[in-house]
Structure formats: C-alpha cells, structure tokens
Amino acid sequence: MTSVTSGRAPAAGGVRWTSAALLLALGAGTVRARRRLRALPALPPTPAGSAGVPRAAGWRLLTARGVEADPATFLAACAYADREGLRVLDLLPGDLAAERVLGLLRLVDPARYRGDRLAEGRGAGYAVLVAEEVLARAGVDDGPAAGAGTPGPDRAELLALVRRLKEYAADATGLAVAPALSCGRPASGADTGAVREAELRAQGLPPGALAAAQLAGLALLATVAGRQGRWGAAAAGLYWLQPYLALGGPGGPLRPADLARATAARPVRSLGAALRTAAHAARPGSPSPADRARAAAYRAELAGGTDRFLEPRRPDCPWCGSRRLTVRVRVPDLLQGKPGRFTLEQCGACAHVFQNPRLTPEGLDFYYRDFYDGRGGEGAGTVFGRLGASYRARAEMLRPYGGAPASWLDVGTGHGHFCNAARAVWPQTRFDGLDMGEGVREAERRGWVESGFQGQFPEYAEKLAGRYEVVSMYHYLEHTRDPLAELDAAAEVLAPGGLVAIELPDPQSRMARLLGPAWLPWFQPQHQHLIPAPNLREALADRGFTVLAEEHGPAHQGNDFFGAVALTATRLAPDPDRPWGPPATPRRRAAAAAVRAAALPCLAGAAVLDALRTAAARRSDGGNAYRMLARKEGP
DSSP states (O other): OOOOOTTSOOOTTOOOHHHHHHHHHHHHHHHHHHHHHHHOOBOOOOOTTOTTOOOOTTEEEEEOTTOOOOHHHHHHHHHHHHHHTOSEEEEEETTOOHHHHHHHHHHOOHHHHTTOTTOOOOOOSSEEEEEHHHHHHHTOOOOOOTTSOSOOOOHHHHHHHHHHHHHHSTTSEEEEEETTOOOOSOOTTTTSHHHHHHHHHHTTOOHHHHHHHHHHHHHHHHHHHHHSHHHHHHHHHHHHHHHHHHHOSTTOSOOOTTHHHHHHTHHHHHHHHHHHHHHHHHSOOOOOHHHHHHHHHHHHHHTTOSGGGBOOOOSSOTTTOOOOEEEEEEEEOTTTOOSOEEEEEEETTTOOEEESSOBOHHHHHHHHTTTSSGGGHHHHHHHHHTOHHHHHHHHHTTGGGOSOOSEEEEETOTTTHHHHHHTTTOTTOEEEEEESSTHHHHHHHHTSSSOEEESOHHHHTTTTTTOEEEEEEESOGGGSSOHHHHHHHHHHHEEEEEEEEEEEEOTTOHHHHHHGGGOGGGOTTTOOEEOOHHHHHHHHHHTTEEEEEEESGGGOOSOHHHHHHHHHHHHHSOOTTOTTSSOOOHHHHHHHHHHHHHHHHHHHHHHHHHHHHHHHHHHHTOOSEEEEEEEEOOO
8 A cells, every 4th residue: 555645746647726827827828818819900011102191080109218100000900990989099019028919918909908898998008099089079188199209107107097098989999910010119118017007007906916826826936946846837838838838829910029938938037027016016105295195185074073973863764754763884094094883773663774874064075085986086997897798798688678779867877887897788778867976077978878967866856857768777766865755857858658767775785694793785985775675665655656676686785795895894904195194104014914915815815706696596586776767557
C-alpha cells in the first residue's frame, strides 16, 4: 500500500482543483479575447490621393498627446462612421501594446458594445472621432483637431472623455482599428503608478482593488506552479503565453509592436505594474479645493446637530390610521455614514413599515446630498448602469397587455437609465422622465428622455393630466413622503385604459427578518415607506385600477448577502475621507483599509450566496422586491 503525504505534489494522473480552475479560467479568457479580437472592425483603406483633403464637415478627431493621425486616416474614419451610423468612434492604433489590447478586450465585447445602450464608454485612449453635435450636447470643449499642432489631452483625459461621450451617443458609439495610426513613442514616465492609476480611474475602475487582485492572482499562480506539479506549471505557463495565444497568428486586425517582449516578460511586467499602482493608490491624496469647501459646509451645517432633521414622532400608521405600532429596526446611516439614527416602525393592523419619526424636507436634502450626485454621483451612475437586465424585464412586463405604448412617464427617473434601456424594447415609444434632482435635466441633454420634468410628481399632475399611456414608478414610492398622494397623481396623469407599473422592496421578505438591520432594502434614511403588496393592491383598487400582473421572483435584486457585508463593513470602518466626518488620520485610514481587506473574502462568499438565493427566488417567486402592473379603468 502506498501512502501520499499532504505536502507532496499530486500523483502524475491527479489534478488539483486550484490548478484546474486556473487553467479553465485562463483558457476561457484566452478564447474570449481571441473571439473579441476577431470581432474588432478595421477602417478600410482610403483611396490614393486623398491626402490634403479638408476635414469632413461636422466631425472632430481628438488625439492624445504625442499621437498624430494623417488625413487619410481621418477621412477613412469619417466615411466608416457615416456608413455605420456612428456618432462617436474610438480608433485603436494598429500597433497598440499587447497588455493594453488584452485589458480593453476584458472590458469590451465589440460585437455587443454598440447595441448595449447602458455600456460604459471604452477605448484605447489614443484617438477618437466625434460628431460636433455630440460634443455640443455633452458640453465638452472639443479640443484640437488632428494636425492642428496644439497639444492634445493625455490618455487618461481621453479615456474619461470617451466614457462621457458614450452617454450622449448611447447606441451610436463604436470602436475600430486604424491600421495606419501609431501609438507613437512612449512618453517619459508613461508606465508609472500615477499614470496607471489615473487611467484606471478615468475608466471608472478602482486602482487599489485591481492592483490587489492582480497581486493576489500572481501569488496564486506562483504557489500552484511550485506546489502542484505539472498542472500548476501548466496554469502558470498558460498565463505566461496568453498574450501570444490571444493576439498572435495571421489575420488579426491588430499587430502589437511589443507582442514578443510582452509575452516573454509578462510575469515581471505584471508584477511591476501592480506594485507601482498599489503603492501609488495607497498614498493619501491632497483634498481638492472643492473637497475642502464641501467639508467646511458640512461642518457648519452639523454644528447645530441633527435633531432638526427629524419631525416629531407620529402615534398612528400613515396608511391605515392604526395606533398598534412596534419598532422593526433602528439603524444609523449605513449608506454614507452621516450622523443620525433612524427608526422604522411597523403597523400591527396592516403591516405597513414606515420611518418614524420621518425626515423633514431639510433632512431629506441633507441625507440625499452627495449620494446620487456630487461626491457620490459617479458611483451611483455606475451602479444604475449595470442594471440593464432589470430594466429590460420591467419594460417587457407590458408585452402581454397591448402594443407599443405611444407615451411613457418614468417617475423618479434619476438620470434616465431605465428610459435609455427601455428604448431597446419599445423603440417607437416617447419616454419622458420626472425627478427631484438635476439628473433629469442631464437625461434630457443625453437624449435618454424626450422631456425631463424636475420637481414633485403631485405638483405636475394637473399639468400632465391624461397625457400618458404608461406611468412607471420603479423603486420610487418608498422614497416619498406620501405614497398615496403619488398614486393619486398617477391616476390623474394616465389616460383611461393606461397602465401604471410599480416596483418596490418587499418588507415581508424572509431576508428582511434574517438579516435584520443589515438588510440593504431598509436603505435608511432614504426609504420613508415600505409597502406590503396587499396594501398596494388595495390602494390601487381604491383609485379605479385593476391589477393585471404581480411578480415577486422576477423582481428580486440579488444583493441581500453582498449588501449585508458591505453595510457591516461601512458600519465598522466608514470612509475616512467623508467630508461630513472627522478629519482623516493615518490610524483611521489604516483601520478602513484593514476592514476592507478582511471584507473581500466575505464579499466573494456573499456573491455566491446571492447567486444561489436569486436562483431560488426565481423558482419560488419569492424575492426581496415585487412588481405590480395595473390598468386604469374608466375616466
């Protein structure tokens, strides 16, 4: 009998699961990169004699500092964009560095990029062709034209610009290889940690987290290569050869000039880049003048305390009037870490859950500030931009109940993400949006809504009476001070036979009881009311609506466990740089970094649990939210 100790390498025929998983992941990534590479279009050659032709009217070609595009490339790009109906076209140099190609292909699927209206704008950061009307709507200084001799933006600035411009040409942005365009000579210090950090931030990516993940991956590869025999060595070898396997060979539209060097030195180059980025990301940055002004304004506002932000506690239920109230949860602001403590009470008669005492209008302004706009605007936009599947499911819910609606008002539209995505489902529908924030004006400028109304819905009800065939309120009613008045407004705005579509968190979800204060949909202090489905059905019937459909499982949002971990981490170590908190110190920064590091494996496990929970919710039709569709009967 032969025994094998745990410290030895696996037998010749054995495969360790770590090596197998790495081989599978790296192999899939290589195949995906090669498939996406083949999907990249290339500019057709421009007929001879086109040099010196004036630039095409209505287009601007913006190039990064040190990059020059000849007139032939410019004209070819204009012709290609016109033929394809594009308004923004990022041009990839034919000699783009191998790791930059792989990084871009990890983020973008060229075959789906244009059709995904919510996809973030991506590019190589060397040259971009933009229609002048898009630049004007985006309010962007269009910069120097090709060949103008004026220094252009750096790569990070151009990457950020493409990301912004995609919002104004949601289904008219593309990428193409420009074979004659060259990256040019690398600038001095082009590979520093500061440059890489700036480029990652410009793309909306977290430099510190990505560098940590890259270092962890390299450490794992080194471990399996040394301890798991031939299979570990195979995994490390596949990583080493990945640039050549993905990008080499004949027929590709790109010819990375450094492909051989990038392949030969990949582990060393990757380790150096990750270390430099991590080191620079760990340095505390100096606050900008805007940050200092924001912190001073918060300090002045908080000098008087937070008691004035809450109304007196009411003794009865705002839904049914019962006085049988019990405390459901008491929590601080776990979303932003602003001072204050908030109570949700539940009615013993109708099960309605509401904030008691509720925020005053001044309190709402204070706690909403810098969440959906300002300091938190970019993060909120990124989150909303990744909910495309939910947006499409909401729009698809109407299909069994009639043809394409002519007019649709989305109440609580924010920046119009739902309307932008729903256009792919109902391309002939006119989408308007209403919201309290400035984002609705931006949605109008982007073209995501036709008309943007800023203000309270009940205040617009008379003006918009009978105008719409559909009114939607997706995760909106829970934010309002008087949800019954909002339903009255919906009834007034809808034409007879019109539809109201509502989605809400479900306070009767089992996860609400299991996770207690760490259940994300409590969302304090923003959520004022959490309405059980029977209560909403009754309120709609009282206003002359007939409920056509109700969905629980399909409305589930897969964030119960992930949200609980994130909220707990925020509670233990709030952001040390938050302008409403005490001044950041090295000790607070170190504590926050330690908690975030400890939370990473917990977040990974939570993501797995959420995937399982979502699958179960879809099967059982019991999730953490519900959708309801109702028709207005009669006048």
